[in-house]
Amino acid sequence: MLRTLASRRLASKVRPASSTAAEAAAATGTLLQRSLSTSRPVRSGGSSSSSNPPMSFPCIDKLETRQRDLSNGPEPLYEKVVTGYNLFRHAQPFVCDHGGVLSQIQLAYETWGRLNKDRSNVILIHTGLSASSHAHSHERNTRAGWWEAFIGSGKAIDTDKFFVVCTNVLGGCYGSTGPGSVDPLTGQRYATTFPVLTVNDMVRAQFLLLDHLGVDRLYASVGSSMGGMQSLCAAALFPQRVGRLVSISACARSHPYSIALRFAQRQALMSDPNFNRGFYYDGVMPHVGMKLARAIATVTYRSGPEWELRFGRRRRAADQPPMFCADFLIETYLDHQSEGFCLQYDANSLLYVSKAMDMFDISRSVTERLRAQREEAERGLAAKGSGGGRTVCGAASVCLSEAESPESHVGHSGVETGDEIMADLIAGVKDAMQPTLVLGVQSDILFPVKQQKEIADILRRAGNTNVTYYELDAMYGHDTFLIDKVNVGAAIKGHLENV
Template sequence: MLALPRRFAPRLRALRPYSSSTPRFPCVEAHATRESRLASSFSSSSGPEPPYARPNPTSYNVFRSKKPLPLTYHSSSLPTFDVAYETWGTLSPARDNVILLHTGLSASSHAASTSSNPTEGWWEKFIGPGKPLDTNNFFVVCTNVLGGCYGSTGPSAIDPETGVPYATHFPILSIFDMVRAQFRLLDDLGVDKLYASVGSSMGAMQSLAAGLLHPERVGKIVSISGTARSTPSSIAMRYAQRSVLMADPNWNNGFYYDAVPPHTGMKLARQIATITYRSGPEWDARFGRQMRPPPPDTPVAEPRVPALCPDFLIETYLDHQGEQFCLKYDANSLIYISKAMDLFDLTFPALQALRLPEIPLSESQSTSTIDFAPPHSTSHSKSHPPPTNPPPHLSDLAQGLTLLANTPTLVLGVQSDILFTIEQQREVVDALRMAGNDRVVYYELGGVWGHDTFLLDVLNVGGAIRGFLS
């Protein structure tokens, strides 16, 4: 038998009591406690849906459409639907100063504080007098998307035909369906043309889709940290989120509204998502390899023994993010909306296959008719020269974006973004220019905030928006 050097013996004796004791997992115990607490709360009552931390219904407006909404992937229509929305600023007499602000995946319509809801919104520092979306000049409208759970019709809403939540009987949605619902709201408000369509992340997808569906009704487009077609890497990350969520037994094929919600799956899904929202350099600067503080009753001289629960600060951060989110958003909404993001594709073959009635696509068009258009003198680019030999897929995208050839467009990307990479922003810019758009403004931002830069960098993101809208 191999004998260990004597210098290892003291350490092995110190570890032996730990290896023979019953293992404890505080993180698992804490989660079990939450599960038990939720189970007891649902045993005495069965509300129409779980206690998500949704906004107070009196703090937003609701547009209710009784006219059926055609859907991209279904032959039938959504018979009725609601769209929750909030507004800031004053609508001009000519109704020509409207900015439609599109949200990311899980945001509500509460983009900034209002008199009825003074809590800070998700884009608080960007909306208001003198801010990038200047309410001294513009009337800003933000909606909760169709499929959401913050006032708009989604899987947690009551199906009028059954009297119970739609759950997974809700139809598969597209980004185009969400935008159509928003334009129904604009029709109700008497808005014929938007001054601008503005969006970040999934909102950038909606912003581009709005211009394609209604090029005559959109004056300008702002696309921040978005894409014109979902990439395999982003699809993979969202699939992983849906997989862990749907593997939660509480998900129950989507029918959980009278029982304990799938909070474990939601927590894990949020942890995966959070990893994609920031960047490695930021994690290094913010957390490094720092360990969480030991329990207060730990003897100072006792060596730290690693656990299978969070030891590193980055682990505690992800754990906190998951805990904070897992009961604040409807699991089915996350599944449906993330799937809509996966399906988003503005290349000509994809649009032609969808046969969207609002987009007059010519089947006789050939991708060979799309050539690179040199940038006009008003087209700005930072750190990105135009392509000399564009790949075939770029021609397909340029052909899909031909209806945006005359729409001034701001595209803004972040070099540290790993979810919607800088290559995707460059692709949108190149395709627009190849389609003949000589009014493309493009900026690349540095920094370490990754995808969340659009929420945090008021100076640079806000400055680009302000300059473009002026």
């Protein structure tokens, strides 16, 4: 125990910085691995006078086994989880809303259908937090995509009519530039020197891809969850380039409840001793923290009524004594789901992308403040004339600190009353006059229907006379957009094909 505490104190002092980041991270990771291997608790069979045998912990045994396996082998290469995508490379510096600069970026993207002659049939699919560009199967990757049932010939998004594009977001780990990518300026992975991102940054990167493809105007922008945020953002930032808007289970601004839930996930992840402030790529990945974070997230993705129907209060082995590890069937479900995810997604990407979700707010004052910050950083970059350092405002952690200073969280430029906040939101979408479909789910606790109604309301009050709002009475919670192909699919198809 003393050795563990000592190694953790030493690790806390070895904070990676600038060119020595990788070496310091490797040293710290080695110390942490040694502490885990040498200070495991002694399993006691109990004293002879004990009235009861000790509790068994098969879940901890499993975690320790997995930890040893990860210590003996390389970290999963997340970019190999998804294959068969195209790469768009933007060789110019990309300045982010909070002042960070990427000297160049790349976006992974996949396409389905055929582009018509005037390039007017393009639909851009925006993903949720952890989804890849692989929304549907194709010859280069025949595995089913995350929206397989909704895309294809005759389906909700009909590839006989539309040319469909889906990207892995900036900050992701499935081919697009993210914290796991190599920084061209250092030859090392960015880790947490990666700049803080916004949803607006993700959308601006996507429109650079559209420029590359020669697409001046989208037939439609379609997204669910964080993708719905991006879709709304695209319509507001590029109103002349978006023909139709579909936003499913999203929001116009993140609610404190969802922010709190994602904060809990990040805290669980960062508490893993292998996290090492994000510099874990040359050591052991934060498997336990990622698993806990995903378990928390999974609770928010589905609904109580569904779980009551599927699992009830049934236990895995009703004839066995209760235990603290997975005992009820709902617990075994959470354990299985979280274990499957934690080796499939980069922990740093989870931090950056979820933080971008937290900060999302379509209000005009917020959008203008972000634009002003970015333009100031661009001027600073031009003054340097160097072709782009990593950040203008300093280390990424400094950028985040400034972005979250008390002054920047006063509200909408000091606006706090309900009417003024609503007016700010309305002003933020004043140019989004596209035919719009807003879809909500009554059992969604992460993005409740109140937030879907708010999107429809601000668009209508801004002057958009073609807003359709549907509210589904489905039991699948937030994940309804992945599951209910009949109702969700019909709503999307009707909106896209209604002339």
